Amino acid sequence: MTISLFIEQTLNGLQFGVMLFLIAAGFTLVFGIMNLVNLAHGSFYMIGAYLFATILQRVGAFWVSVLLAVILTGFIGALLERVALKPFYRRPYLDQVLATLGLILFFNELTRIIWGPQPLNVTLPGALNSSIPVIAGISYPVIRLVILAVGVLVALLLYLIIAKTRTGMLVRAGASNRTFIGALGINVNFVFSCAFSVGAALAGLAGALAAPILAVEAGMGESVLIFALIVVVIGGIGSFRGAFAAAILVGLIDTFGRLLLPPLFGDISVYLLMAAILSWRPQGLFPANG
Amino acid sequence: MLSVENLESGYGSSRVLFGISLSIQSGEVVTMLGRNGMGKTTTVHTLLGIVQPTAGHISFHGQPIAGLQPYRICRLGIGLVPEGRQITPNLTVEENLVATARGPGPWVLSEVYRLFPRLKERRRFMGAQLSGGEQQMLAISRALLTNPRLLILDEATEGLAPLIREEIWRCIWELKKRGQSILIIDKNIDALTQIADRHYIIEKGRVIWQGSSAQLQAHPELSQRHLGV
Amino acid sequence: MTDLLQVDNLTKRFGGLLASNALNLRVAKGETHALIGPNGAGKSTLMNQLSGEIAPTEGKIRFKAQDITGLPVYARTALGIARSYQMTTIFNGFSALENVMLAVQAHQGHSFHFWSNARKESSLRSPAADLLARVGLQSRANVLASNLAHGEQRQLEIAMALASEPELLLLDEPLAGMGIEDSAQIIQLLETLKQHHTILLIEHDMNAIFSLADRVSVLVYGTVIATGTVDEIRANAEVQKAYLGAKQEEKGFQHA
Amino acid sequence: DDTIKIGFIASLSGSQATLGRDLLDGFQLGVDSLGGKLGGVPAEVLARDDQGKPDVGAQAAQKLVERDRVPIVTGINLSNVLLAAVPKVLDADRIYLSINAGPSELAGKGCSPHFFNVAHQNDTVPEAMGLHLNQIGVKNLYIMAPNFAAGKDMVAGLKRTYKGQVAAEIYTQFGQLDYSAELAKLRSVKPDALFVFYPGGMGVNFFKQLAQAGLKGEIPVYTVFSTDQDTLPGIGDAALGIESTAYWSEQLDNPLNKKFVADFEKTYKRIPSPRAAMGYDGARLIDAALKQNGGKFVSADSFAKALRTVDFKSIRGDFKFNTNNFPIQDHYLLKVEKDAQGRLVNTVVKTITTAYADAYAGQCKMAHAKP
Amino acid sequence: MQMPFFKPLSRFAAIPRIPPQVLVAAIALMLALFPVLAHIIDTPFYVTLLTRIMIFGIVAVSLGFILGFAGLVCFGQAAFAGVGAYVVLIMSDHALNGVPLMTWPFTIQSTTSAFITWPAAMLVSALVALVIGLIALRTRGVYFIMLTLAFAQMIYFFFINLDAYGGEDGMRLAERSSTSGLLNLNDHVVFYYVTFVILALVYIFLRRAVNSRFGMVLRGSRQNERRMAALGYSSFRYKLTAFVIAGAIAGLAGALMINHGKFISPAFMHWVRSSDIIAMVVIGGTGNLMGPVLGAAAILGLEDVLSGYTEHWHLVYGPLLLLGVLFARRGLYGLLTGRGADND
Numbered sequence A: 001m002t003i004s005l006f007i008e009q010t011l012n013g014l015q016f017g018v019m020l021f022l023i024a025a026g027f028t029l030v031f032g033i034m035n036l037v038n039l040a041h042g043s044f045y046m047i048g049a050y051l052f053a054t055i056l057q058r059v060g061a062f063w064v065s066v067l068l069a070v071i072l073t074g075f076i077g078a079l080l081e082r083v084a085l086k087p088f089y090r091r092p093y094l095d096q097v098l099a100t101l102g103l104i105l106f107f108n109e110l111t112r113i114i115w116g117p118q119p120l121n122v123t124l125p126g127a128l129n130s131s132i133p134v135i136a137g138i139s140y141p142v143i144r145l146v147i148l149a150v151g152v153l154v155a156l157l158l159y160l161i162i163a164k165t166r167t168g169m170l171v172r173a174g175a176s177n178r179t180f181i182g183a184l185g186i187n188v189n190f191v192f193s194c195a196f197s198v199g200a201a202l203a204g205l206a207g208a209l210a211a212p213i214l215a216v217e218a219g220m221g222e223s224v225l226i227f228a229l230i231v232v233v234i235g236g237i238g239s240f241r242g243a244f245a246a247a248i249l250v251g252l253i254d255t256f257g258r259l260l261l262p263p264l265f266g267d268i269s270v271y272l273l274m275a276a277i278l279s280w281r282p283q284g285l286f287p288a289n290g
Numbered sequence B: 001m002l003s004v005e006n007l008e009s010g011y012g013s014s015r016v017l018f019g020i021s022l023s024i025q026s027g028e029v030v031t032m033l034g035r036n037g038m039g040k041t042t043t044v045h046t047l048l049g050i051v052q053p054t055a056g057h058i059s060f061h062g063q064p065i066a067g068l069q070p071y072r073i074c075r076l077g078i079g080l081v082p083e084g085r086q087i088t089p090n091l092t093v094e095e096n097l098v099a100t101a102r103g104p105g106p107w108v109l110s111e112v113y114r115l116f117p118r119l120k121e122r123r124r125f126m127g128a129q130l131s132g133g134e135q136q137m138l139a140i141s142r143a144l145l146t147n148p149r150l151l152i153l154d155e156a157t158e159g160l161a162p163l164i165r166e167e168i169w170r171c172i173w174e175l176k177k178r179g180q181s182i183l184i185i186d187k188n189i190d191a192l193t194q195i196a197d198r199h200y201i202i203e204k205g206r207v208i209w210q211g212s213s214a215q216l217q218a219h220p221e222l223s224q225r226h227l228g229v
Numbered sequence C: 001m002t003d004l005l006q007v008d009n010l011t012k013r014f015g016g017l018l019a020s021n022a023l024n025l026r027v028a029k030g031e032t033h034a035l036i037g038p039n040g041a042g043k044s045t046l047m048n049q050l051s052g053e054i055a056p057t058e059g060k061i062r063f064k065a066q067d068i069t070g071l072p073v074y075a076r077t078a079l080g081i082a083r084s085y086q087m088t089t090i091f092n093g094f095s096a097l098e099n100v101m102l103a104v105q106a107h108q109g110h111s112f113h114f115w116s117n118a119r120k121e122s123s124l125r126s127p128a129a130d131l132l133a134r135v136g137l138q139s140r141a142n143v144l145a146s147n148l149a150h151g152e153q154r155q156l157e158i159a160m161a162l163a164s165e166p167e168l169l170l171l172d173e174p175l176a177g178m179g180i181e182d183s184a185q186i187i188q189l190l191e192t193l194k195q196h197h198t199i200l201l202i203e204h205d206m207n208a209i210f211s212l213a214d215r216v217s218v219l220v221y222g223t224v225i226a227t228g229t230v231d232e233i234r235a236n237a238e239v240q241k242a243y244l245g246a247k248q249e250e251k252g253f254q255h256a
Numbered sequence D: 001d002d003t004i005k006i007g008f009i010a011s012l013s014g015s016q017a018t019l020g021r022d023l024l025d026g027f028q029l030g031v032d033s034l035g036g037k038l039g040g041v042p043a044e045v046l047a048r049d050d051q052g053k054p055d056v057g058a059q060a061a062q063k064l065v066e067r068d069r070v071p072i073v074t075g076i077n078l079s080n081v082l083l084a085a086v087p088k089v090l091d092a093d094r095i096y097l098s099i100n101a102g103p104s105e106l107a108g109k110g111c112s113p114h115f116f117n118v119a120h121q122n123d124t125v126p127e128a129m130g131l132h133l134n135q136i137g138v139k140n141l142y143i144m145a146p147n148f149a150a151g152k153d154m155v156a157g158l159k160r161t162y163k164g165q166v167a168a169e170i171y172t173q174f175g176q177l178d179y180s181a182e183l184a185k186l187r188s189v190k191p192d193a194l195f196v197f198y199p200g201g202m203g204v205n206f207f208k209q210l211a212q213a214g215l216k217g218e219i220p221v222y223t224v225f226s227t228d229q230d231t232l233p234g235i236g237d238a239a240l241g242i243e244s245t246a247y248w249s250e251q252l253d254n255p256l257n258k259k260f261v262a263d264f265e266k267t268y269k270r271i272p273s274p275r276a277a278m279g280y281d282g283a284r285l286i287d288a289a290l291k292q293n294g295g296k297f298v299s300a301d302s303f304a305k306a307l308r309t310v311d312f313k314s315i316r317g318d319f320k321f322n323t324n325n326f327p328i329q330d331h332y333l334l335k336v337e338k339d340a341q342g343r344l345v346n347t348v349v350k351t352i353t354t355a356y357a358d359a360y361a362g363q364c365k366m367a368h369a370k371p
Numbered sequence E: 001m002q003m004p005f006f007k008p009l010s011r012f013a014a015i016p017r018i019p020p021q022v023l024v025a026a027i028a029l030m031l032a033l034f035p036v037l038a039h040i041i042d043t044p045f046y047v048t049l050l051t052r053i054m055i056f057g058i059v060a061v062s063l064g065f066i067l068g069f070a071g072l073v074c075f076g077q078a079a080f081a082g083v084g085a086y087v088v089l090i091m092s093d094h095a096l097n098g099v100p101l102m103t104w105p106f107t108i109q110s111t112t113s114a115f116i117t118w119p120a121a122m123l124v125s126a127l128v129a130l131v132i133g134l135i136a137l138r139t140r141g142v143y144f145i146m147l148t149l150a151f152a153q154m155i156y157f158f159f160i161n162l163d164a165y166g167g168e169d170g171m172r173l174a175e176r177s178s179t180s181g182l183l184n185l186n187d188h189v190v191f192y193y194v195t196f197v198i199l200a201l202v203y204i205f206l207r208r209a210v211n212s213r214f215g216m217v218l219r220g221s222r223q224n225e226r227r228m229a230a231l232g233y234s235s236f237r238y239k240l241t242a243f244v245i246a247g248a249i250a251g252l253a254g255a256l257m258i259n260h261g262k263f264i265s266p267a268f269m270h271w272v273r274s275s276d277i278i279a280m281v282v283i284g285g286t287g288n289l290m291g292p293v294l295g296a297a298a299i300l301g302l303e304d305v306l307s308g309y310t311e312h313w314h315l316v317y318g319p320l321l322l323l324g325v326l327f328a329r330r331g332l333y334g335l336l337t338g339r340g341a342d343n344d
């Protein structure tokens, strides 16, 4: 492997990694903290992408479209939590899995009805749609660099909020003591709803950023969902540090696996990674919350 | 400051409270006594809105609070040390304290650390890593840090070593002197009769006796019959 | 007196914290040995190491002269150690009798039977019924465990522990959360168990300790600072300072 | 019964959904253009979604023949789905008429008198591309395709005619989304040209990422089935200038075709793809064959005979069935350009082959098989 | 915090309750007579559909066994079935082409006989389950779910990359397994009854098993694993045994499946298919063995009906799934019998 191929692949791996982190972070918020396995989390990713593509067509301005898509997805998340998911907080995982599986089917079909089966075309404005030289001889797509930057930024911001603020503590305290945290003066429902819609918004952000790279199509959420799940589990449920480390690890392993390993092992490298890590540490890399 | 009239509630289809009435004046220390499973904890939970009342009135400082969400009731000034401690296992000791702290008031972090130096030693530990007794200290401190007008202690000395238990009684004594209103549920009747102003004996979801410490001591047959002492 | 249980130089480190600190303990066959000490002294941690739920950092545990330090929980049970938990742990979905039947079955060790109905086997039912009778639960045999009162659940737990015919019973705060009446009942039960089993008992209820224990060990900061008879311990100045308080507890606050 | 039921299976969801939709819309337009009738009899099209999965398609086929008792099944876009589903139809003694997927397995030894393909045999289209690459002198070609039946056919076809060197032959997962790893590898190899086969959603992803990586200008790209109107709007300008081979184009100049394209645009507000065109042709072929049999499906044998012998005018121009029931037809070189209204279309650059037959017909031993 | 609005449907008194024994007998009787009925009203297709439902019922029961009684939420049950199907397919393929299964270190000729290939399918699936169980059973809860999912995906990709047997495209079974002339498996009705008998045997075996000593240990470890260890049980061995049994049964269902549909592709082993099986178990009712069969019937039936109406049937099916989980807490079985878990 040449140095330049190595560097380009590393960038690809990192970019895929932060993308996974954006999705996994929201999933961790909802799953690790509120104890809700929301498989429909991938649907927010899809919704974010569709909204972004639709808005971009009207507005034309990239960042405005991203922002609007993120806010709207967060809003849809809040709505969904209220309407459909509230009763499932206290249900066993299995019920949550099935109910949200049902939601996936619903959202996929709904987007298909609204936007049709044709993938949406997202053409980026101006410089974003090009590639720039990163080091001698390699030019790299600007949009992928943007994803990398946004992902790292969001990760930092999240870390600060979760680790250092009182809101962060409440979020971490989460479901473990819902009733009594409430009796101590915290509006737990509100905190949860907010956390849920922030999680949805993060997935929406991932979707909006992915839209220019990937086909915006119904069902796009499921393929990333599994990887996001793997990230959450490898990292240790409820751990943001873990999710970030695992996301980067998974991103790199998958990218390099496909380049270097024979096809079968390239396909299953991430699953092997998870099996290996869990048989070594059954609670994931960073089991403690935080 | 707190008045409860004919409170009824229960879990699902099973009725537990059948018309509890009690009141607490400012600065008073009041207890609820009774054998296991008579509805003391259920009364507390109903006061705080954790369990919904099915009938009756509750007012706190003249404001009706029945049916409000627990967090709203708490914010009106009720601090709970719940039965079974209920501390947050995945937050550190200090985070447990800070997360729900509310001012202004006399209780700040340094003050509870003065009260329980052990917690200060353990302040970077996760809640789950504390011993049973340490968790109990944490639960008390956490309630104090909400600077409540009414403090409710539900079996707050359970599982504590004698020395610490003594410390807690001393602390409650101190709070009482400062004018703190307190509702206590505990098994140590001897200690309670010395510290509390008035007592309610609960049996099968009803108040079957109320009176002062002196009255309680004057009628040992009461304790024998209703408390199993 | 032969030592049934020997704990030597047991050390358990949680990060920087020494929950057990070069701890030595001897429990003699047939005695009821109480373990007291301040909160966080490491009593439950010791119990968990004895039962095998957590592994010590250093040190040795011997039972009937056999080194059991590395054995898993179920293997220790087979050797004759049984425990009850500080928090009640029973099978909520089973009746009281089924709870004990499962315990009896474990002791019999024939569990790879796939065909005959276990609930109808008299070789499980009758020993289980006997055990329930021993703890005074015979009339509650068919009640779902989750519907038993708190005190009854503790009794059930003890019945399950007895099913393995253990030589050593580890009891962690069996009176926790129990009313005065229920406590009296459990104490009475323990009085009878005493006669057939060696018991290691953790309690903060001094009345119970003083009426039940043959010997008492005091644990402070992960170390046994004193072992002796009830009277010796009560008189021990160090113990008073570390644990009991200058006077008997209930009167403590008066001078405040 | 006074209606004729047509079983129609296609990918109506998943990454290949645009292909399925175009096939169905084209077919439906064909039926509608005949007044809702086929062979003069009111027609009912029973559309089923195979979700792009062979087992789902097979299941659907079984239901159509066993429960709905349709005499004719058509539609399937994916070769692997077709291979799983066709036996269900043929075992029940019904007719399968393919309007898209044309796997080699069914063209050679596995051919059947009751199986027809009005669209293409998979290999032929890339074979035409191979000829073109030879003509323009490509020496070192990088090949990419998804790892499934049609992908393998496409590569086999290409390599049958292409004479230069193969720099690499990469098979990716079917339905893969991100090609960044493969593109990095491609960049490091620096071939003369790139050939890809990425239908549907895969194509959208691939070409967008190719352009973003700045590789499109550097390496000339050739393709089949991947820059048609069922993917083109999704890819957008990243497809401009890409050349492909095909046997039909929306720009093909003949009166029948012009009418079809205009009708389709009017009905569905978009430009038809070859899938839509073949759906349309398929409906008209069934119509013609049924008419010849007096509007009745009597038996699979008699209907098959009608399909083979009926005089049928395809919108693509010259067309006839070979001995293996696959087409003999012309192939063109197409190029993605913008039309007068600024829309992306496939303009016809030139004709590459005429009356071209697939390579497998010789292996097909059927009773009727004399040219 | 209370949620009186979402009262479980099974609490509504108005729904008539059927005693479990009656329900089981009724279902058995209905299944036994169905082909006759179908013949009379001339709808042979439903024999095929019901065969399919029963095959999925077997897979669902095998999952219901470990899920409901041992608390093991396995996201790979479809993969076990898939492995069984591939075993039969590969053996038959070799037999029909006269290619030995292996030539080194000794030669093994293959066969199409059901008496060899079906047990082989069970055996291989059981072995796969054993390997997966050895690793996955060291974890609990969501980690267990994810590990089984990961292994299922590995199996899925293994077959995708198995180009010799169709790879991604899957492969057809040329002809159904032979039975030394005993039965004509090509006959829809014969095949139906073979499936029915196997379902019945599996049900009876598991039914005995869950009430046996072994079953009590499983139920115990589902409720309280810590306590089980303290009683002296090594839960791991029992759970592993149950997991392997479930794998073997799923493998047998796979053997039936390939004979029924004569086609298998890796897509069948994708995790989404396993989630369908889980849906069958949960919708049918966990903690008993008839529930999964009811669930298989309900879900495949619903799919059959809805997909006949509109291609957008997921729009209805998705929310129905959610509502089903929300309201029928103890599943169809609970709804019909008024019984929940552990009353089997």
Ligand SMILES: Nc1ncnc2c1ncn2[C@@H]1O[C@H](COP(=O)(O)OP(=O)(O)OP(=O)(O)O)[C@@H](O)[C@H]1O
Residues within 6 Å of the ligand: B011, B014, B016, B034, B035, B036, B037, B038, B039, B040, B041, B042, B043, B083, C150, C177, C179
């Ligand atoms: N969550 C619950 N669901 C159903 N019943 C409950 C629940 N909690 C308590 N109960 C029942 O309500 C009754 C009153 O219980 P409560 O906890 O109020 O008693 P208590 O007086 O506090 O007893 P203790 O001294 O044991 O704490 C008991 O019979 C108990 O079994």
Ligand SMILES: Nc1ncnc2c1ncn2[C@@H]1O[C@H](COP(=O)(O)OP(=O)(O)OP(=O)(O)O)[C@@H](O)[C@H]1O
Residues within 6 Å of the ligand: B125, B128, B129, B130, B131, B132, B133, B134, B159, C014, C015, C017, C019, C037, C038, C039, C040, C041, C042, C043, C044, C045, C046
């Ligand atoms: N898993 C753990 N990780 C870290 N520290 C722990 C853990 N478990 C216990 N500890 C610490 O070890 C010390 C001993 O705890 P242990 O539970 O053994 O106390 P104890 O003597 O049983 O107290 P109590 O009487 O209050 O129940 C405590 O300070 C506790 O914080």
Ligand SMILES: CC(C)C[C@H](N)C(=O)O
Residues within 6 Å of the ligand: D019, D077, D078, D079, D080, D100, D101, D102, D103, D122, D150, D199, D200, D225
């Ligand atoms: C024409 C292509 C888009 C599809 C291809 N024929 C297949 O079988 O999958």
Ligand SMILES: [Mg+2]
Residues within 6 Å of the ligand: B040, B041, B042, B083, B154
């Ligand atoms: Mg209580």
Ligand SMILES: [Mg+2]
Residues within 6 Å of the ligand: B131, B132, C043, C044, C045, C086
């Ligand atoms: Mg303890």
